[in-house]
Amino acid sequence: MAKPAFVMAASTAVVVSLLVVSCGIGIASAQAAGLKKGFYKKSCPQAEAIAQKVVWERTAGNRELAAKFLRMFFHDCFVRGCDASVLLDSPTNTAEKNAAPNLSLAGFEVIDEVKAELEEACPGVVSCADIVALAARDSVSFQYKKNLWEVETGRRDGTISSDQEALSNIPAPSSTFDILLINFSNKGLGLQDLVVLSGGHTIGIGHCNLFSSRIFNFTGKNNPSDVDPSINPPYAKFLQGQCSRNLQDPNDNTTVVPMDPGSSLSFDNHYFVSLKAHQGMFTSDATLLTNGRAANIVDKLQDPGVFFHSFKNSIKRMGQIGVLTGTNGQIRKKCNAVNSS
Numbered sequence: 239m240a241k242p243a244f245v246m247a248a249s250t251a252v253v254v255s256l257l258v259v260s261c262g263i264g265i266a267s268a269q270a271a272g273l274k275k276g277f278y279k280k281s282c283p284q285a286e287a288i289a290q291k292v293v294w295e296r297t298a299g300n301r302e303l304a305a306k307f308l309r310m311f312f313h314d315c316f317v318r319g320c321d322a323s324v325l326l327d328s329p330t331n332t333a334e335k336n337a338a339p340n341l342s343l344a345g346f347e348v349i350d351e352v353k354a355e356l357e358e359a360c361p362g363v364v365s366c367a368d369i370v371a372l373a374a375r376d377s378v379s380f381q382y383k384k385n386l387w388e389v390e391t392g393r394r395d396g397t398i399s400s401d402q403e404a405l406s407n408i409p410a411p412s413s414t415f416d417i418l419l420i421n422f423s424n425k426g427l428g429l430q431d432l433v434v435l436s437g438g439h440t441i442g443i444g445h446c447n448l449f450s451s452r453i454f455n456f457t458g459k460n461n462p463s464d465v466d467p468s469i470n471p472p473y474a475k476f477l478q479g480q481c482s483r484n485l486q487d488p489n490d491n492t493t494v495v496p497m498d499p500g501s502s503l504s505f506d507n508h509y510f511v512s513l514k515a516h517q518g519m520f521t522s523d524a525t526l527l528t529n530g531r532a533a534n535i536v537d538k539l540q541d542p543g544v545f546f547h548s549f550k551n552s553i554k555r556m557g558q559i560g561v562l563t564g565t566n567g568q569i570r571k572k573c574n575a576v577n578s579s
């Protein structure tokens with residue numbers, strides 16, 4: 239009989255997040271021992287090539303997939319570790335993917351396609367958690383036709399996915415620096431990782447409702463002059479133009495704006511150039527300039543070489559968060575459901 243994997247009382251979720259808070263660093267480094275480069279070299283030598291082939295084909299047809307998979311990897315790793323819990327469907331709509339921060343999560347069907355090909359080639363060997371990690375690297379790298387970072391593999395799949403845990407572990411776009419720093423350090427990531435990984439916002443889109451208060455209602459006056467003074471005025475005008483419906487309906491969650499305008503399909507250090515010019519979309523972006531050490535890192539990341547090198551290191555650490563390895567977890571047969579026996 240299948241276990242009711244998704245039924246998780248709110249109280250349990252709170253206990254779990256407290257545990258992660260108190261020993262996040264320990265978990266991340268201890269379990270990362272089970273990961274290594276080329277984990278499938280013997281057990282499924284074609285695994286990484288198959289994943290890359292499918293992901294590149296799909297990304298060629300839809301360049302926005304790079305942002306979808308990069309963000310999917312972030313959300314997977316921040317909730318219960320990188321265990322593919324973000325992929326699980328729930329009959330009661332209470333899985334991670336059903337929580338509000340899921341706005342714009344997508345690409346699940348491509349993950350399923352990769353999984354189907356891998357099950358054909360090497361049944362029961364390659365985890366969905368590793369497929370998510372590979373899809374992020376491969377879709378982002380498609381633009382350059384070469385791997386931008388190395389992916390350690392050997393993750394195994396979790397069996398639990400909870401919308402409550404998504405809510406309590408995915409930082410809100412309204413977060414300020416001190417909060418983000420705590421949220422990242424709870425995952426074993428430091429200030430450098432926070433700044434560098436925020437550079438993920440060099441690709442993709444954001445929904446207007448997530449930042450409309452910054453451009454229309456910063457101090458509660460609710461008019462187009464009531465703008466967050468930390469935003470560069472022409473950029474604020476641009477956002478207001480894109481999000482004009484949100485002046486009437488701040489909850490309108492249908493309109494989207496590119497996060498790094500003019501460069502939102504290109505994975506590069508341009509996010510940090512825009513950020514330094516006070517063109518960060520969310521409070522969580524702008525706030526990186528409010529701390530001296532973080533602002534100093536933003537300065538260093540104006541150099542593309544420094545950016546690519548730093549991103550490699552930080553995303554490797556992100557990919558180690560709370561992983562299941564060895565005999566923990568399982569290798570799912572299908573990525574959207576736990577195994578039934």
Ligand code: HEM
Pocket residue numbers: 304305306308309312340341342343409410411412413418432435436437438439441442443444445446448520522
């Ligand atoms: C620092 C804390 C972070 C916050 C508060 C945050 C918040 C957000 C929000 C609110 C969106 C817009 C979603 C939407 O409107 O559909 C977004 C998009 C995105 N985020 Fe983050 N994020 C953070 C860190 C990261 C990290 C670490 C990565 C990956 C390295 C990442 C990658 C992305 C990508 C690629 C998108 C675009 C998604 C798309 O185009 O559909 N974010 N983020």
Ligand SMILES: *[C@@H]1O[C@H](CO)[C@@H](O)[C@H](O)[C@H]1NC(C)=O
Pocket residue numbers: 335336337338340341343
């Ligand atoms: C995201 O959450 C919303 C609201 O709970 C839900 O309607 C939607 O189906 C979810 N999206 C996905 C991809 O599951």
Ligand SMILES: *[C@@H]1O[C@H](CO)[C@@H](O)[C@H](O)[C@H]1NC(C)=O
Pocket residue numbers: 338340341489491
């Ligand atoms: C968007 O807003 C509508 C209505 O306010 C709401 O029902 C829906 O769940 C929202 N979608 C997401 C993904 O938050």
Ligand SMILES: *[C@@H]1O[C@H](CO)[C@@H](O)[C@H](O)[C@H]1NC(C)=O
Pocket residue numbers: 405406407408409410417418420421
């Ligand atoms: C981030 O940290 C703050 C301060 O400890 C906490 O209140 C909040 O719940 C955390 N949020 C996430 C998403 O981890």
Ligand SMILES: *[C@@H]1O[C@H](CO)[C@@H](O)[C@H](O)[C@H]1NC(C)=O
Pocket residue numbers: 455457458459460488
């Ligand atoms: C504007 O902000 C104020 C104060 O935060 C809030 O009470 C009000 O509901 C907001 N108005 C709109 C239309 O969002």
